[in-house]
Amino acid sequence: MSAESTPDHPGTAGETGTTDRRRRETRGRRRRGLLITAWVAAGIVVLGGTGAGYLYLKLNGNINSVDIDQALGTDRPQKADDGSRNILVLGSDTRSGGNKKLGGGTDDGSARSDTAMVVHLYQGHTRAGVVSIPRDTLIDRPECTDGDGRTHEAADGVMFNSAYATGGAACAVKTVESLTDLRMDHYLEVDFAGFKKLVDELGGVEVTTGEDIDDPDSHLKLKAGTHRLTGEQALGLVRTRHGVGDGSDLGRIQLQQAFVKALITQVNEVGVFTSPKKLYDLADTATRxxxxxxxxxxxxxxxxxxxxxxxxxxxxxxxxxxxxxxxPADPNRVLIQEKKARQVWQALKDDRPIPEKATQGTAAGDAKGVVDAP
Structure with missing residues (x-):
């Protein structure tokens, strides 16, 4: 968000240049609104010093990737030509390695998309719309090919998060594109262990709870009030569903959405950009x-x-x-309201704001306002 310009103060050419430079620096600081902006500054810091090549390669080597385009081929929705972009963001609850203790369950290597968000960057990329897809939504999953080239048959009436469990990232993207008729231009996945460490690297995230939260399943216990959450507490919050709202996955989504906004606010305020070591540590964690x-x-x-x-x-x-x-057959599952959902996806396809009527009168979870950014 840019600062408004003000008339130049009288002075010499040198003073005017200094004033302009300070204004530009102030505007730059105010625009840092997303966590991954740290990667940009980190690249500048680590590439400007001794051992820059090693540090660059280390950060590069941290990043895992999947070739979505190769797995899905050409049978996909067309890319938008207006400058807008769609990104599928998944939070993975892989039950293996460092995630075993955090995710619960057994170390069997299984994985589910615990959190799913379609992020639409509007033309100009100064505003974004985010649509959370409940993991308990019953859908018809299309046939898909995973990253190893294995084909998985289509399935009707299965939970949304079964797409990731069945065929990984490529199948999740294929399923979302089938549901939305929107091309996913990018894919980002965050795992439990990394999320926890990332919040700790930031020094915690401050939130205000409007009521007590006590969920033995997510191991989160908070009194009503303002708290600076550790990574473990933050992870508990975004996984909490029992004891808030109606106890459904929809209530958990409302907590997740509130936390995302608090996280962005925290990144805007924390001093990671003034400490090269802190900045590098954050970039190292983020890329991992x-x-x-x-x-x-x-x-x-x-x-x-x-x-x-x-x-x-x-x-x-x-x-x-x-x-x-x-x-109606299972209160732990939800069904898409097709007419309203089409309004949501069509708005994003047309690069328009999502109409309020599209989300009115739908199942909500009743946890709105339980958590707010301070």
Whole structure:
């Protein structure tokens, strides 16, 4: 978000230049609205000093990627030609390695998309719309090919997060494109262990809870009030569903959306850009945390991508949940409200704001306002 310009103060040419430079620096600081902006600055810091090549290669080597385009081929929705972009962001609850303790369950290597968000960057990339897809949504999953070239048969009436569990990132993207008729231009995946460490590297994230939260499943216990959450507490918050709202996945989504805005606000305020070591540590953790599509699988590509996102702050991030209703046959599952969902996806396809009527009268989760950014 740029600062408004003001008339120049009288002075010498040198003083005017200094004043202009300070204004530009102030505007730059105010635009840093997304966590991954740290990668941009980190690249500048580490490439400017001794051992720059090693550090660059280290960060580059941290990034895992999947070739979505090769797996899905050409039978996909067309790319938008108006400058807008769509990104599928998944939070993975892989039950292996460092995630075993955090995710619960057994160390069997299985994985599910615990969190799914379609992020639409509007033309100009100064505003974004986010649509959360409940993992418990019953859908018809299309036939898909995973990253290893294995084909998985289509399945009807299965949970949305089964797409990732069945065929990984490529199948998840194929399923989302089938549901939305939107081309996913990029893919970002964050795992449990990385998310926890990333929040700790930031020094925690401050949120305010409007009521007590006590969920033994997510191991989160908070009194009503303002808290600076550690990484473990933050992870508990975004996984909490019992004891808040109606106890459904929809309530958890509302907590996740509130936390994302608090996280963006925190990044805007924390002093990571004044400490090269802190900045590098954050970049190192961030690049270890994510899996991307192959187009973003380098520090340079991420830096270039992030440069276009600096104007997005919590204030111009519009977050909604896919319009759904509870399944009469199973209250733990939800069904898409097709007419309203089409309004949501068509708005994004046309690069328009999501109409309020599209999300009115839908199952919500009743946890809105339980958590707010301070």
């Amino acid at each position: 945390t994510v899996t991307t599509d192959s187009d973003l699988a380098s520090v340079n590509s991420l830096m270039s991508f992030v440069n276009g996102l600096e104007g997005i702050t919590a204030e111009n991030l519009d977050m909604v949940t896919l319009p759904v209703r509870y399944d």
